[in-house]
Amino acid sequence: MKHTISVLVENQFGVLARISGLFSGRGFNIDSLSVGETEDPTVSRITLVVKGDDMIIEQVIKQLNRLVDVIKVSDLTKDDFIDSELALIKIPCDGKTRSEIMQIVDIYRGRIVDVALRSLTVELSGSEENVRGIMDLLQEFGKLEVVRSGKIAISRDRKNTRGNNHK
Amino acid sequence: MTMMTGAQIFVESLLRENVEYLFGIPGGVVIPVFDALFDSPLKVILTRHEQGATHAADGYARATGKVGVCLVTSGPGACNTVTGLATANMDSIPIVVFTGQVPTPMIGNDAFQESDIVGITRPITKHNFLVRNARDLARIIKEAFYIASTGRPGPVLVDLPKDVAVTETEYVPVSEVTIRGYKPVLDGHVKQIKKAAELINASKKAVIYAGGGVILAGAAKELVQLAHKTRLPVTTSLLGLGGFPADDKLFLGMPGMHGTRFANYALSECDLIVAVGTRFDDRVTGNIKEFAVHAKIIHIDVDPTAISKNVRVDVPIVGDAANILAKLIPLVTRTDNGNWLKQIEDWKAQYPLTYKDSDKEIKPQYVVEQIYEATKGEAIITTEVGQNQMWAAHYYKFKSPRSFLSSGGLGTMGYGLPAAIGAQLGRPDKVVFDIAGDGSIQMNIQELATAVHNRLPINVAILNNHFLGMVRQWQELFHNRRYSSTCLLNNPDFVKIAEAYGAKGMRIRKKKDVRPAIEEAIKTPLPVILDFEVAREENVYPMVPVGAGIHQMIGGLA
Numbered sequence: 001m002k003h004t005i006s007v008l009v010e011n012q013f014g015v016l017a018r019i020s021g022l023f024s025g026r027g028f029n030i031d032s033l034s035v036g037e038t039e040d041p042t043v044s045r046i047t048l049v050v051k052g053d054d055m056i057i058e059q060v061i062k063q064l065n066r067l068v069d070v071i072k073v074s075d076l077t078k079d080d081f082i083d084s085e086l087a088l089i090k091i092p093c094d095g096k097t098r099s100e101i102m103q104i105v106d107i108y109r110g111r112i113v114d115v116a117l118r119s120l121t122v123e124l125s126g127s128e129e130n131v132r133g134i135m136d137l138l139q140e141f142g143k144l145e146v147v148r149s150g151k152i153a154i155s156r157d158r159k160n161t162r163g164n165n166h167k
Numbered sequence: 168m169t170m171m172t173g174a175q176i177f178v179e180s181l182l183r184e185n186v187e188y189l190f191g192i193p194g195g196v197v198i199p200v201f202d203a204l205f206d207s208p209l210k211v212i213l214t215r216h217e218q219g220a221t222h223a224a225d226g227y228a229r230a231t232g233k234v235g236v237c238l239v240t241s242g243p244g245a246c247n248t249v250t251g252l253a254t255a256n257m258d259s260i261p262i263v264v265f266t267g268q269v270p271t272p273m274i275g276n277d278a279f280q281e282s283d284i285v286g287i288t289r290p291i292t293k294h295n296f297l298v299r300n301a302r303d304l305a306r307i308i309k310e311a312f313y314i315a316s317t318g319r320p321g322p323v324l325v326d327l328p329k330d331v332a333v334t335e336t337e338y339v340p341v342s343e344v345t346i347r348g349y350k351p352v353l354d355g356h357v358k359q360i361k362k363a364a365e366l367i368n369a370s371k372k373a374v375i376y377a378g379g380g381v382i383l384a385g386a387a388k389e390l391v392q393l394a395h396k397t398r399l400p401v402t403t404s405l406l407g408l409g410g411f412p413a414d415d416k417l418f419l420g421m422p423g424m425h426g427t428r429f430a431n432y433a434l435s436e437c438d439l440i441v442a443v444g445t446r447f448d449d450r451v452t453g454n455i456k457e458f459a460v461h462a463k464i465i466h467i468d469v470d471p472t473a474i475s476k477n478v479r480v481d482v483p484i485v486g487d488a489a490n491i492l493a494k495l496i497p498l499v500t501r502t503d504n505g506n507w508l509k510q511i512e513d514w515k516a517q518y519p520l521t522y523k524d525s526d527k528e529i530k531p532q533y534v535v536e537q538i539y540e541a542t543k544g545e546a547i548i549t550t551e552v553g554q555n556q557m558w559a560a561h562y563y564k565f566k567s568p569r570s571f572l573s574s575g576g577l578g579t580m581g582y583g584l585p586a587a588i589g590a591q592l593g594r595p596d597k598v599v600f601d602i603a604g605d606g607s608i609q610m611n612i613q614e615l616a617t618a619v620h621n622r623l624p625i626n627v628a629i630l631n632n633h634f635l636g637m638v639r640q641w642q643e644l645f646h647n648r649r650y651s652s653t654c655l656l657n658n659p660d661f662v663k664i665a666e667a668y669g670a671k672g673m674r675i676r677k678k679k680d681v682r683p684a685i686e687e688a689i690k691t692p693l694p695v696i697l698d699f700e701v702a703r704e705e706n707v708y709p710m711v712p713v714g715a716g717i718h719q720m721i722g723g724l725a
């Protein structure tokens with residue numbers, strides 16, 4: 001099963017290497033990873049998507065927790081959470097297909113960010129399914145060029161994933 | 168306001184950590200630091216190789232319970248600490264290794280003697296730091312010692328660029344550590360402890376399985392209390408040896424690949440395992456599918472990652488072993504395990520740990536027994552790796568914690584001699600023996616110079632079988648005696664080597680000379696090498712073949 005794991009870390013050099021090393025050293029694959037500063041500039045949040053059975057995920061979480069630079073680890077998958085990712089998609093097009101593509105983009109609430117003679121570039125944010133959905137549809141128009149940010153996620157409402165209670 | 172250079176802050180910080188010895192070797196970028204050490208009360212033990220320095224710091228830490236400290240130069244010096252760091256990391260030993268680094272503006276430029284040691288050692292340290300500013304140095308050193316010695320202990324590396332060492336800055340001593348992401352859990356969950364007590368009280372065939380964590384946590388006394396109150400038999404992993412007195416009636420010896428038959432049978436047939444400070448290493452469990460199939464498992468460990476990593480645990484308790492055992496003891500009662508103890512006595516009588524002695528040749532086991540008797544079981548024993556290590560574990564009856572120092576997790580040949588140096592410095596009151604193989608001793612034999620220079624009366628007992636014995640044993644049993652690259656035909660004359668270094672050397676070829684040689688070595692105030700010519704193709708038994716369950720042992724029957 002896929003797990004979305006949110007990790008609060010010290011905003012220091014080398015932290016990302018520690019985290020990725022933890023995965024590569026154990027042969028666990030990371031599906032996606034995204035990092036950015038939080039509201040506190042000394043703290044970054046990493047959102048990881050990892051596949052694995054319960055025993056693997058339990059180990060992943062414990063190993064993350066063991067790192068001195070890791071402040072808090074939360075497996076969001078168990079609770080209600082909101083996730084989103086950003087994709088930039090370049091679609092080949094011509095005069096005939098352009099408007100059809102624009103309709104699809106509209107339905108998916110994408111935003112055209114660039115129009116060129118033979119292509120369109122769309123910016124789209126949303127759930128993974130959303131991004132996959134539009135990609136499936138746009139594939140019909142030719143070979144796509146896609147850049148995805150990887151997932152970011154936050155828990156809904158009550159659950160605390162901030163660092164102020166002990167891990 | 169006190170202004171100090173980084174090097175002076177280094178010295179001051181180490182003094183505040185009550186450091187006594189630093190093991191290491193200087194080099195270009197750490198000259199300023201060594202300069203500051205020159206007239207400080209800290210004693211620098213100059214080793215002959217940085218691997219020796221790290222193992223010596225490790226041996227010092229294992230023997231004393233304090234943090235061992237190293238200081239080496241950048242690049243090659245730093246890289247030479249890798250094996251020592253990995254060894255300490257696998258066995259959870261608290262050491263702090265300081266490596267010199269090229270000046271910060273040059274980092275990343277392939278400068279002379281530069282290596283990314285923080286990157287290299289990331290997976291084999293508990294934590295590591297690159298000091299980028301002299302202002303941070305006092306805090307980082309404080310944190311390094313704190314991280315190394317608390318929770319599950321382990322090695323910490325601090326990389327110290329040359330400009331940091333020479334920069335003057337305001338010195339503000341640091342007395343408290345707060346690291347947001349590092350708060351070891353020590354207490355143990357009360358409900359879980361209660362659950363554990365209930366399981367123990369209801370058990371009929373329980374076994375305590377203790378590891379190195381018992382020694383690291385200083386929980387040996389509580390372990391004895393728990394065992395005596397409940398009457399549970401105790402087996403300890405290799406690193407747990409000394410954590411429970413080997414002469415206690417409830418002691419089962421070591422389990423696993425080279426475990427005793429009775430320890431392995433007991434683990435295989437028990438209804439409950441009370442695991443304390445141990446990680447169910449594959450050398451202990453054998454084929455995991457066949458391990459302790461009838462048993463519930465209680466697992467006490469300060470490191471949550473050790474729990475449910477290899478085996479499914481019924482009652483996990485995260486915390487300090489001494490702390491948790493102290494809370495557990497009042498809740499347990501004498502268990503109704505008379506039949507079980509009887510069964511274990513029968514196994515012990517039927518399958519004792521034994522070997523076939525001989526009058527024609529010296530058996531390695533006999534040498535270890537004689538060292539045990541001559542030192543009344545009160546020496547500190549270090550070992551190398553291989554058959555020598557297993558024979559030391561079997562035939563020296565360890566009575567107290569911190570008396571058996573051996574590379575368990577990594578299995579590092581070359582560990583024993585430098586570790587003996589660290590142990591002897593830390594415990595000058597003790598007789599120290601390195602039980603060695605003729606292969607292993609050659610991996611760090613240069614440290615004899617360190618021992619001689621510091622007039623350390625350590626004793627090295629080489630069980631010389633002219634083979635890389637343990638590998639030869641596997642070749643004999645599983646590869647049809649094809650001794651590929653395991654024969655050591657060109658061993659040097661170890662007696663002459665000892666003498667060349669200014670130590671004493673003795674060669675022992677006859678059984679009757681074994682004990683007198685050991686006695687003489689103990690009396691000699693210098694390092695001594697005892698070169699015992701032992702039976703060449705003796706095997707360590709019993710043995711669990713790879714892939715088998717631990718109840719499926721071969722050999723060693725009386």
Ligand SMILES: Cc1ncc(C[n+]2csc(CCOP(=O)(O)OP(=O)(O)O)c2C)c(N)n1
Pocket residue numbers: 551552553554555556578579580581603604605606607608630632634635636637638
């Ligand atoms: C650094 C290192 N290299 C290789 C090995 C693999 N190894 C394990 S035991 C052994 C043989 C050890 O031979 P010796 O030191 O003569 O001891 P004996 O087994 O004969 O007592 C070897 C090569 C190891 N454990 N460590």
